[in-house]
Amino acid sequence: MAAFKEWVQSEGLEFSGKIDQFRKSCIAFDAEDYLDTLLTATLSREPLLPALGGLPFALQKHVDDDLQRFRDADIKPIFVFNGLQAASKDGTMVAREAKRAAKILDDAWSIYDQGRGEEAVNAFGKACTYKIQHISRWLSAHLHKAGVTVLTAPYSAAPQLVYMQQQGFCDGIAGSAACLVFGSERVITSIAWDSGLVSWVDSATCQGRLIFTAEAFADLMLLSGCVPTLLPAYAEAEGELPHIQALRGILTQMRGDGYALLLQRQQQHKDEEYLDAFRKARFAIKHSVYTKIDGTVETRDAARAPGDVHLFTGQRLPDEIYYYLLRGVAGARVLDWSAHRQITETPPLDGGNSHTYQDLVQNKLVDLRVKALAVMAVNLNRYFQHGVFQAAYWFNDAKSQLSVREGIEPVKGLMSKWHVPEAILPDGLTSHPLADALGLLADEKTAKSTMTERPNATPGVLEKPVELLGNTVLRALHDAGYMYADHTLSAWGKAIQAAFKEAQNNGYVAMGVTETEAEEAILVAFELLKLKVLNSQHMFPTPPYSGPPLRGNDTDKDNTLLVSRVACLGFFSHREIGYTGPLSRHLLAYHQMTTAVRASLRDLLEMHACAMLMSGSVSRKTIGDKELRDLGTSLPFTREPDLGLALVVKSYLDELSNEPSKRQDITRWFNYVTDMEGDLQKAWKMWACVNAGVQAAETSIIGESVKKMFRNADKWLQEKIAAAAASNGLV
Template structure:
């Protein structure tokens, strides 16, 4: 929606339809509904706030938190009460072909950007990367939701369209005005604020009446114009997209004029594009009957009395209201719910382009069992329709090859049998003296594993409920800890008697090394180190964390380039581990070296991390669906969800720092560069390297301690040889490149 929203606002301004008002006089004490997708897209694309190299780094924009804080402070000083409204599940007219086309467009831009960068045209590459800043940014919206909640800002997650939800809030008088895209006007709001100029203390808005007068349109005709020119619920019409006219609104208006009567349906018939015509019809129906959540918590269409019987073909198959309530509160994200409602997982290409066989194998085969498990845990408590309805896996590189997951063959009665042995209460948590110094909210994985490292305590946690018992879990600490134990047992770190498995003991060994190095419990963001260690173990189990030259050049430029093949292999492995941590960078756009090769691994790790988050969330929901936990938690859901692991995606910065540093160590001593000069806005290169070495040491300790039945001697040797090499290179670092090698 980013480019379409920006185009609409530019058109409004160019046509003189924009009006202004003094913020202090116009909005003081008012509640403003903010369409989050439009708000984020503005931050990511506006010349004053965008960070063009975001698609080359992944993670979050470095200045994102500062921009949000500044806006929240401006709202506070102006007396404005912001209500941030997030979009929910995908609707029917956002079909696979539409999503695939949008992905291909973004990847073409990114391919060109990398080509320009590889030619040494850095400034041109920055501009090129900046054209795809809104591709694959759902993790940024997730971060924003939890951050706003932590700042006590009101957040609403719409069941589907945020624009429709905002229109409902306006209709029932829950908000005073709306900020966002033209989609809000499409759903019937009379006027929208397009942007704020905080320096001038003025807001800018446009009314639907002014637009209709300018165009000479009726409201239905304006809706058609917005839909055909691209909106949050319908992709731009191909004929409009291919029109050379710079303004797509102008191009769409010309298409409507040629069709006669300025009617979108006639225009689609005239274009002889049956697929787009079907999507347009669905979008028109969605405008009238989009499902929203009412002020009473009911999920219903905008016009319930006249909704068609086949509305599920337009929106999606209905999920239980209880499940949608937890989605509304952020307890579960949209990914697995979309898969379940649409009966399809559609894998889109990653930021690096997705041409590597490693990534294709990962999403098509290696992650398939875990995703099937996610859906099984969720489905077991749903309507019988879903237990009989399979889910197909479809990947962008062969979208004609649908692979059914086999859910109807799942023995659902056995799916969460082990999970039902976890109903641990605070009374037991408080007795465990060996976890007294671990903050469950800060380091939940470390807490969960360490608690079970004492076998006597572990066996006490076997707490199957008796027949008829329910809502055994009542406090936040009980819910969070039991979620983590269910998740960890599902992943094989815990045995059926709740003692640590071989993988659990290896993970504990890694944590013990991290504790001795004062790594755990000290990083920012919270949980960074324990998540990095855990994800590394998961990557090892999937056979994707290694020293091999997995991503071939071309197109994956930026691989280790100094020294012998053995040197390069060591750099590969150690810098890949560093990709799992974060980079301390000033609140400004990144400048420095890039590596498509490292980005490819980063995207592999991101795919695994997201799937781990999915599995954590479905186990959380299963506790509520199965009546194991008290459901009357009101605002606690989002707090607990923000403390569950794998919610924040690291950027590539730390991997780039480590790769650059180690590459230089294989350079002739007289020619070694000080890498601090390459990362202009880094806060603490020495501190970042010190953290990376501790992360590496912890993971290597876990690998070396692992039972030979789960980690081969060959893999242990690979890690140990890399570690020996690293210690040798670090000893030379202080006199060669200006870092202390800590």
């Protein structure tokens, strides 16, 4: 995306005007281009983001500052996010791009391990926008809470923006070259608040400078990777850096025909795959898809579109689903899987070289994913209910198959019993949906009162926003195994309820960066326990996974590792500035496992929300656009934790296990942490909650060996904390 903006600046193709000219106007933004700019701009980029996961620490400040500037300039912004992935960019290509990004990160870690800190920071910065889906989800929710209009396009945001501009819903659009390719006459490329200038380019000027037709210009933008949702850069696929001017010279020799160029190259390099993807991308531009104001999904130039549109867009989903996507009830991930019948796994931030992570995504998370797909398919036709899904992994060329057919009927039976009215739901459910939903079922009599079917299939029995949230969460938790068919708590439900009670008693529930931090951390911890990956086993080989616990004896190292892994589930306090401090690829590898579990839980919640709406359970009279957006924003797992708290805990415990004469003050290692003592106290309380749930669990679900491991680690931890307190600690 940056390549196009750099090119127009270097060629002097931008026009500029005063921001005042846009007063009382509406500008629609390609949200992910806006986010990409924040993540890569010199003044706002945080190069160590790929080594930490989570959100950039200053992202919210940058966004809020921009929103205030819009208010001051009397400009109304609208943000449009990308939706589903077009079929032109198949799973193989996505995996290939991800492998290149992982290689960049692998090189960065190698440099870091050699002690070349400054070079490592620069190397990490090259992959600064890698894995931004969770950042987009947070941005969408944050903008909505700030009162900004947020939409999600059916596919690429660009044709949605062009439609909005053509229909007069906005006065201008801001984004990448994709907007020009999809038919906009001009696009805003930057807003320089300091100088008070807005810069834009128009299609005619770009084409005139290149001496290209509109079709040739589109081919150039596709092949250079400037329309990122459709096709990776061709030169990049060949191991070179994409360069618009160099590619322009080659295209000129072929009279601006990108297809002819690729056909010639295909004969030399046998790259039929890329040639086919290019054909699909061309059609995806010519027959782009967008949502109209009445909610229907339209294909541009539909009368001339071929009968196999699904080959370059993906299988058509019902318009109702695109509407829930538009309003943010669901993200695109499971919808993508359904439309393309393919689950594509890309490497995590640590590179994904460990067997443990590969086993997690290939085997252990299959159950949650199949459940999410089954929930999605319940209200769809036989094509979606009986299809076989291909699962492709970056580490294995062999594809496995998944089927959702057997999960359909159980899901139908489960969902039919959850129509709990507001009168039964807890008062605080909107603040603590996971804990309060399970707490509702702690009493067997109350639990059985939640078995609420729709009488005679009456439509619209759920009429209040809290009913949407409550029933979505209850259905998802039931599906995840935390309650029985009669709605009483299962063994797992009772164990996690003990952990939630401890969070109330020890004050952990009130210490989160977000209202739901504590309950989300506890739920993910128990999912990890279910999957048998929350332990002190050495899952990641060193090397290449540098940064495991180093101090003390084997017991010290094992316990430090276990407590630090629990700490991966929480946030820590940090100034609104890029991180500086120690890193750990070892802990990052575990953090990425927790991220995969969180994503699967979020998928399940979103699909249950959609299924509930599509089944007719929700009133269409009282639940409108705002309530739908509120539902998507209020679902748990909107924001992903970073690795910071785990790094603080690991560093602290490592030093406590060091020889007293060699111990160091770790506060000097974390320059911008604002409340290290508070962070450590939160980590100890989080640990106490998880341990309480483990000890309360029946041995049929958590064996005695695991309980003993946690008991021993807890005793060790209390001794370390007491010893630190006696010597005034390290912080």
